[in-house]
Amino acid sequence: MAKPSVMIIGGGLAGSAAAMKLAELDCAVSIMSFAPLKRSHSCCAQGGINSVNELTRQLGDHEGKHFEDTVYGGDFLQHQPPVKELAEWAPRIIDLMDRLGVTFNRTPEGFRDQRRFGGTLYRRTAFAGATTGQQLLYALDEQVRRWEVTGHIRKYEHWDFLAPILDDQGRCRGCVAQDMITMEIRAIPCDALVLATGGCGLIFGQSTNSLACTGSADSRLVQAGARYGNGEFIQVHPTAIPGADKLRLISESARGEGGRLWVPRTPHDPRPGQDIPERERFYFLEERYPKYGNLLPRDIATREVFKVCIQEGLSVQPDRPCVYLDVTGLPRDVLDRKLGGVLEIYEKFQGVDPRITPMKIFPAVHYSMGGLWVDYEATAQGGLRIESPRHQHTSIPGVFAIGECEYQYHGANRLGANSLVACLFSGLTVAPGIINYTTTLPAGLAAEQSSTLFDRAAYKENSRFQTMLARPTGGPSVFSIHAELGQLMTKYATVIRHNADLAQAYERVSELQEEAEACSLSDTGQWANQEVFFARALEDMFPLAKIILKGALARDECRGAHYKPEFAFPEITATDPIDRRREAVEWCEHFEENNRKWLKTTIATLDAEGEPRLTYEAIDTSLLAPRPRLYGILGGEIIEEVWKEREAAKQLAGSR
Amino acid sequence: MEKRKAADNWSAEPTRAFRVRVLRQDGPAQPSYWQRFSIAWEPDMNCISVLQKIAAKAETIDGQRVAPVAWDCNCLEEVCGACTMVINGRVRQACTALVDQLLQDRPEEIELQPMKKFPVIRDLVVDRSRIFVSLQKVRAWIPVDSYLDMGAGPRQSQDVQQLAYLYSKCISCGCCLDACPQFIKIELYREPGESTEAYEARLREANYRAFMGAHAIAQVDLFNSNPIGSMTANERLDALIAEGGIQVCGQAQNCVKVCPKGIPLTTAIGRGGRAATKHIVKKLFDR
Numbered sequence: 045m046a047k048p049s050v051m052i053i054g055g056g057l058a059g060s061a062a063a064m065k066l067a068e069l070d071c072a073v074s075i076m077s078f079a080p081l082k083r084s085h086s087c088c089a090q091g092g093i094n095s096v097n098e099l100t101r102q103l104g105d106h107e108g109k110h111f112e113d114t115v116y117g118g119d120f121l122q123h124q125p126p127v128k129e130l131a132e133w134a135p136r137i138i139d140l141m142d143r144l145g146v147t148f149n150r151t152p153e154g155f156r157d158q159r160r161f162g163g164t165l166y167r168r169t170a171f172a173g174a175t176t177g178q179q180l181l182y183a184l185d186e187q188v189r190r191w192e193v194t195g196h197i198r199k200y201e202h203w204d205f206l207a208p209i210l211d212d213q214g215r216c217r218g219c220v221a222q223d224m225i226t227m228e229i230r231a232i233p234c235d236a237l238v239l240a241t242g243g244c245g246l247i248f249g250q251s252t253n254s255l256a257c258t259g260s261a262d263s264r265l266v267q268a269g270a271r272y273g274n275g276e277f278i279q280v281h282p283t284a285i286p287g288a289d290k291l292r293l294i295s296e297s298a299r300g301e302g303g304r305l306w307v308p309r310t311p312h313d314p315r316p317g318q319d320i321p322e323r324e325r326f327y328f329l330e331e332r333y334p335k336y337g338n339l340l341p342r343d344i345a346t347r348e349v350f351k352v353c354i355q356e357g358l359s360v361q362p363d364r365p366c367v368y369l370d371v372t373g374l375p376r377d378v379l380d381r382k383l384g385g386v387l388e389i390y391e392k393f394q395g396v397d398p399r400i401t402p403m404k405i406f407p408a409v410h411y412s413m414g415g416l417w418v419d420y421e422a423t424a425q426g427g428l429r430i431e432s433p434r435h436q437h438t439s440i441p442g443v444f445a446i447g448e449c450e451y452q453y454h455g456a457n458r459l460g461a462n463s464l465v466a467c468l469f470s471g472l473t474v475a476p477g478i479i480n481y482t483t484t485l486p487a488g489l490a491a492e493q494s495s496t497l498f499d500r501a502a503y504k505e506n507s508r509f510q511t512m513l514a515r516p517t518g519g520p521s522v523f524s525i526h527a528e529l530g531q532l533m534t535k536y537a538t539v540i541r542h543n544a545d546l547a548q549a550y551e552r553v554s555e556l557q558e559e560a561e562a563c564s565l566s567d568t569g570q571w572a573n574q575e576v577f578f579a580r581a582l583e584d585m586f587p588l589a590k591i592i593l594k595g596a597l598a599r600d601e602c603r604g605a606h607y608k609p610e611f612a613f614p615e616i617t618a619t620d621p622i623d624r625r626r627e628a629v630e631w632c633e634h635f636e637e638n639n640r641k642w643l644k645t646t647i648a649t650l651d652a653e654g655e656p657r658l659t660y661e662a663i664d665t666s667l668l669a670p671r672p673r674l675y676g677i678l679g680g681e682i683i684e685e686v687w688k689e690r691e692a693a694k695q696l697a698g699s700r
Numbered sequence: 701m702e703k704r705k706a707a708d709n710w711s712a713e714p715t716r717a718f719r720v721r722v723l724r725q726d727g728p729a730q731p732s733y734w735q736r737f738s739i740a741w742e743p744d745m746n747c748i749s750v751l752q753k754i755a756a757k758a759e760t761i762d763g764q765r766v767a768p769v770a771w772d773c774n775c776l777e778e779v780c781g782a783c784t785m786v787i788n789g790r791v792r793q794a795c796t797a798l799v800d801q802l803l804q805d806r807p808e809e810i811e812l813q814p815m816k817k818f819p820v821i822r823d824l825v826v827d828r829s830r831i832f833v834s835l836q837k838v839r840a841w842i843p844v845d846s847y848l849d850m851g852a853g854p855r856q857s858q859d860v861q862q863l864a865y866l867y868s869k870c871i872s873c874g875c876c877l878d879a880c881p882q883f884i885k886i887e888l889y890r891e892p893g894e895s896t897e898a899y900e901a902r903l904r905e906a907n908y909r910a911f912m913g914a915h916a917i918a919q920v921d922l923f924n925s926n927p928i929g930s931m932t933a934n935e936r937l938d939a940l941i942a943e944g945g946i947q948v949c950g951q952a953q954n955c956v957k958v959c960p961k962g963i964p965l966t967t968a969i970g971r972g973g974r975a976a977t978k979h980i981v982k983k984l985f986d987r
Contacts, residue, residue, distance in 0.1 A: 068847055079772070080832060082872055083780040142853035145842040145926050147865040154855035173865055178779055182868060186841035193836050225821055226896060254774045288742060289749040289795075290776040381862065385869075389777050392796045393746075472847070523756040566758035567767040571727050572822040574770050575755070 046489055047072045048482035051219055051234035053205040053261055055081030057089075057177070057464060058447025059240030060184035061471030067191040069475050071482075074234065075188065076200040076221060078256045082185045085242050085254035086467065089177020090295035090386055092169035093141075093464040095134030097158055100166040107131045110168065112668060114462060117163035117341045118413070118455020119604040120643060120670040121274065123663055126420050126452050129428040130469045137468045138170050144183040147172045149382060159300040159382070163341040163459040174295055174385035180464060200232075204577055205261050208237055208268050208443055209501040216442030217490045218498060220505045225572045229506050231498035233490035235482045238474060239265060239438070239445040243412045247585045247592070248538070249530015251409035252284055252293040262416055262449050263584035266591070271439040272648045273451035274414035275588065276595030277605050279458055280538050282345040283369050284408035285393060291408035292393060294369060295386045296460040298403075299338040301378055303371040305329050305349070306402075307358040317360070317368050317402035328352050328367075333676035343457040343605040344675055346407040350539050353406070360404055368402035409538060411463060413454040413605065414592075416445040417647060420452070426667045430473040433481035444478060446470035451645075456604020512565065512576060519564035522579045529556055529582075533589060537596055541608050546597040553593060557586040591648040591656045598658055601642040613638075616679020628679065628686040635672050643670060716741045718799070719761065719809035720750055722769050725820045729889050732820070735769075736761040736809075747787060747794035747802075747812065748776055751824075769812075771824040778960060781873035785824045786813040791878040791958055815878045819887040830886065831872050833904055834912035838939045840919040842928050854927040867922035867968065869961045876914040876955035876965055882948050883913050911948040912939075914955035918968035924975070937979040946972050 050066050052059045055077035063075045077084065096110050110131040115122060142148060142156065148170050149157040158167040172179035191197040202224045209218040209231060218233040244259025245251030266272050282305075283298065284291040299305070306325045313320055329348055330337045340348075352358050353365035360366050371379060371387070379387060379399050390398045417439055421432035428435065436444045436452075447467040454462065482489070536542075536549040560583050567575040601611050613634055618624045644660035651657050672687055674680035717738050725732040737754050738761045755768035773783035776795045783794040788802055788811050802810050818826035844850075856864075877883045886906050890899045920936045923929035929936075940946050949969055956965040 065847055079774055079780070079782055080828075080872075082832075083774050083782045085775065085780075087779045087871075088775050088777060136849045139849065139852045140847060143842065143844050143850065143928065145853075145864075145868075145923070145929065147861055147868050150856055150858045150861045152858060154857055156852070173869075175779065175869065178871075179865075179868060183842075186835075189832070189836055190839075190841045190843070223896065228896070254780065255776065256774050288744045289746060289752060292777050381858075392778065393798070395798070395801075521756060523752070566765070569726075569767060572770055572825060575768055 046491065048235040048479065049074070049233065049490060050236045050238060050478055051076065051232060052238040052240055053219070054084070054240035054242060054447070054449070055185075055188075055201075056084035056086035056240060056242055056447060057181055057184060057467040058471035059238070060181065060188050061468050062238055062240060062446055062474050063197055064184060064187040064191060065472050065475040066478065067196040069479055071475075071479065073191070073197045074200060074232070075197060076203045076205060078202065078204065078224070080201050081188060081199070082182065084181060085257055086181040087175075087178040088252070088254060088293065089180075089464055090174045090293060091161060091297035091300065092159065092171035092176045092461045093138060093180065093468075094161065094168045094459070094461040095138050095170065095465060096131070096168060097135060097138075097156070097170070099158060100168055103166065105166045105168070107134075109166070110134065113164045114453070114459055115455065115668055116673060117459040118457050119673050120665060121277070121455035121603060121645070121663065122453060123420065124665060124667040125422040125426050125428055128426055128667055129430070130453055130466060132427065133469050133473070134465045137465060137472065141180055141183060141468070144187060146179050146183045149173065159297060160339060161300050161460040162296055162336075162339045162345070169297070169300065169461045171297060171382070173381070174297055174383045174387075177464060180468070205241075205264065206505045207264050207501065208440065209233075209498060210268065210440065211493065211497060213486075214269070214441065216440055217493050218501070220501050222505070222509070224574075224577060227509075227570050227573060227576075229502055229509060231502040233493065233498060235442070235485060235490045236478045237443045238478070239416060239443065239449050240447045240471065241449045243448045244585070244588055245409055245412075246526075246581070247529065247589050248278075248409040248533045249527060250287075250289070250291050250534075252281060252291055253409075258581040258585060259412075259588045260581040260584040263588045265416060265438065265440065265443060266587055266648075266650055267584070267654070269440060269649070270443065271417035272414065272588070272591055273417040274456075274595070274646050275591040275648055276599055276646060277413035277456050278409060278538065278592065279342055279411040279413060279605050280346045280407045281410035282342055282349050282407050283405040284410070285390060285403070286364065286366070286406055287393060292389055293408070293410065294390060294403060294405055296339075296342070298369060298371055298383060298386060301371070301382055302374050303369055304338055304373075305345075305367055305369055307352055307360055307367050311358055312360070312362040317370065318372060318400060326358065336675055340675055341457055341459060343607070346539055347607060349407055364406075366404040366406045369405045370402035371398060372400060372402060407539065409534065411458055412448060413451065413456065413458055414595075414646075415449045415451040418445050418450045418452055422664070431476040431480055433477050433484070435477035436470055436474045437477070437481070442481070444474055446474050456606060509576070512579060513568045515562070515564055517564045519562045520559050521566070522560070522563050522575065522582050525556055525560045525563055526582050529553065529585060529589060533592070537592055539607065541596050541606065542610065543597060543600075543608070546593055550590065550593045550597065553586065553589050557583075560586065587650055587654060587656070594656045594658060595646045595648060599642060599646065601638055603642065615677055616682055624679065624682050625686065628682040631679075631683050632672070632687050632690055639670055718803055720754070721809050721811045722754070722823070723813040724769065724823050725814070727822055728819060728887070735766065741799070745799035747797040747799070747810070748773055748783060750799060750810065751794065769824060770822040779871060781871035784815060784873040784875060786815060786878070787811070791815060791875045793873065793960055796960070815874060817878045817880075817883050817885045818874065819885065828872075828874050829900075829903065830907040830910070831874050831877070831915065833907040834916040835872070835919060837908055837912060838916050838920050838936050839932070840916070840923055842923065842926060843932055844928065856927070860925070864922055864925060866963060867918050870915055870918065870963055871961060872915065873960065874915075875958040875960060879954040879958040880913055881952050881954070882950045883911050886910055909943050911944045914949075914965040914969060917946055917949070917972045918963060918965055921968045921971050934979070937975060940972060941976050941980060946976050
């Protein structure tokens with residue numbers, strides 16, 4: 045029997061991991077990417093990768109706690125079995141990467157070193173300098189090259205994925221793609237299509253994402269009928285360098301190694317940061333959140349930076365909002381050996397040495413928790429049957445999704461250093477399910493399908509391409525429309541959201557969508573025409589932008605990264621113990637009521653007119669009961685006390 | 701710091717525009733030609749934002765409508781290696797080429813050219829597949845038995861890790877190759893009617909035999925120093941002494957000067973040379 049053929053779109057961590065594993069299992073693997081795999085966006089990941097390890101275990105840590113931190117940090121919006129499985133695989137995944145030659149930092153005794161990251165109290169994060177994503181990606185890129193030499197993997201570098209090819213039963217039998225140099229459009233048969241296309245930061249104009257992160261592949265799949273989950277959950281990272289072309293990330297590891305956020309107590313103090321004495325500095329996270337300090341989950345840290353700059357007027361600079369991220373107090377050895385990569389970025393782009401002068405940073409759009417909806421099959425123990433064909437399978441038969449482009453692991457907020465482990469986990473484990481899927485294919489393999497299926501698909505995309513080139517001149521430019529889309533989305537759909545703004549943004553985005561379809565190209569050539577690819581990606585940003593806006597508009601609550609002040613729970617402000625208790629009881633009742641309504645996955649699909657339709661799906665919380673997320677909120681102790689009493693009472697009632 | 705200050709003073713004239721000269725080429729085997737653009741100055745610009753502005757305006761300094769300049773980029777933080785080009789005569793990444801600094805050194809204009817040792821695809825986009833062919837040739841990977849769970853990798857000292865990390869930061873940008881006098885450009889054109897696959901195979905064959913350059917020599921050292929990689933060190937040393945190997949190096953030492961990641965390439969070449977000599981002698985006696 046012929047080998048099943050698998051096409052992977054995207055050559056970052058998830059895509060490369062899937063490619064090497066599928067090659068090992070003797071599939072005919074192709075991998076498609078905008079750029080050589082080694083240049084994928086995963087190389088920008090800095091801080092590290094989480095897993096329970098021998099060190100944390102001896103302090104009482106175990107896989108269950110990694111699972112719990114991830115679910116609690118994500119505000120319980122994830123189905124729990126996939127997260128449980130992820131936490132259990134994580135130590136083995138890091139071992140594998142270690143064997144593949146990743147240059148993890150070492151302790152003096154030669155073990156892998158670990159640091160602490162946000163949302164946990166354990167040092168779970170293994171790292172390779174401050175370019176961990178780069179080092180992990182390179183190890184996988186090398187393995188893919190190894191299989192390329194033996195003919196197991198075929199690369200389509202500098203190709204753009206245009207559409208899946210679905211047969212009459214709606215089953216994926218291949219994809220249409222375009223060579224970004226020759227502009228050739230080709231229909232490529234495959235038995236399974238795997239999307240590993242990362243995030244959609246470009247919808248927000250500037251973000252920490254690379255320019256390839258347009259979200260276009262996800263959008264093309266959604267336009268072909270796929271379901272999209274939790275689109276409104278967009279992570280805004282607390283610490284990035286503002287820039288003209290990009291907002292460059294300064295890793296959470298800077299705080300993991302001891303970096304501190306502060307602002308001068310005197311607004312816009314004109315002295316250089318290093319000259320402001322200790323007593324005149326306001327370490328706002330440490331003062332407000334003594335337990336987690338600078339290592340809060342990102343959604344909360346980001347809102348605090350916003351609050352201190354905008355509501356409290358304490359921005360370091362009067363003309364633009366920013367706070368200090370200060371690593372000047374750390375030993376030089378730690379800075380060079382563990383943070384060198386990020387500090388270099390600051391130095392190269394700002395011309396200032398962060399070892400001497402505190403860095404000026406502000407939040408930036410960073411990661412999409414939402415993404416293509418994917419399925420899973422749970423075991424009786426609450427883990428996953430990873431060999432199940434349902435594992436990582438989108439709602440289109442034959443299309444799988446892994447890495448940031450799917451929605452499954454991070455809920456309403458992703459913890460730092462959990463993305464790399466989720467990319468690798470989904471990438472490494474997608475293979476057996478794909479093989480099981482392809483062995484039960486009705487009507488044979490893709491190569492046995494009628495050629496008209498493929499010809500038709502290629503013809504359709506060819507016509508779209510020729511129509512684009514033939515557009516009349518004089519229309520708006522793709523770049524100006526993209527700039528406006530980005531500004532709208534950043535202003536209205538990031539850290540703080542209001543319904544009136546979201547509704548207004550949705551209307552304007554709909555208008556922009558029409559303008560984008562009419563925009564003119566200044567390049568109509570048939571050779572390496574980059575504008576065509578960008579114009580097409582821009583058009584495809586709109587369905588996702590609308591899904592994000594509509595999901596955010598509909599979700600009347602605060603959860604993780606999605607924050608609407610109008611629906612925030614009041615904090616406990618009473619001082620009298622009886623009043624405090626009463627307020628806490630009300631708080632808990634409110635919390636439960638809100639969960640009954642909103643502890644649900646948002647599922648978006650496009651209707652015949654291309655407008656998003658939302659439905660909601662219950663979440664599997666069978667392993668860990670949802671509870672209030674109380675990182676340092678005012679009155680948290682009394683809420684926690686009341687909550688525990690209520691839970692105990694419920695259990696008692698249940699056992700009777 | 702001095703430079704930064706001067707740039708700040710200069711920025712006191714926000715309305716000022718500056719000129720950019722770009723060496724363009726419509727496709728392989730086409731003639732190249734210069735075009736000038738005028739760009740309105742803004743704070744914190746780099747060559748990426750310059751090219752973005754050229755694309756958005758698509759008009760030369762003389763008001764002629766032109767197609768946007770084609771160029772490669774992705775991460776914009778000097779980790780992906782995509783945006784490598786020759787800027788004011790020096791091969792480097794466009795993202796870290798800051799406009800204020802460039803104008804400080806040469807106020808009249810900024811000059812952008814494609815890399816010189818790789819075939820131009822269009823404008824500033826070049827075909828660097830040769831870099832990855834040489835990584836195939838030197839077998840730059842750890843040949844693990846399988847991807848099953850076999851426990852952690854070998855323990856390593858901090859010194860060994862730090863050295864490996866230096867080499868493994870190589871972003872395969874090709875700066876070291878562009879600056880190398882021994883690295884000769886290979887340019888093959890598509891024959892009429894030749895398929896993409898046939899053309900790529902022909903190109904690969906030519907690239908495989910040509911000089912691998914400093915980056916690949918450093919990768920040999922990286923993988924041969926790894927405890928698992930060292931088990932197959934001879935395979936990499938065979939590649940190192942084959943046609944297009946380390947013997948082509950002329951010790952010009954340009955590579956180390958242009959590496960954006962500060963990789964000690966000449967040290968790697970020195971170590972590679974000694975390992976190659978030992979390997980040749982050993983092969984003689986093993987016959």
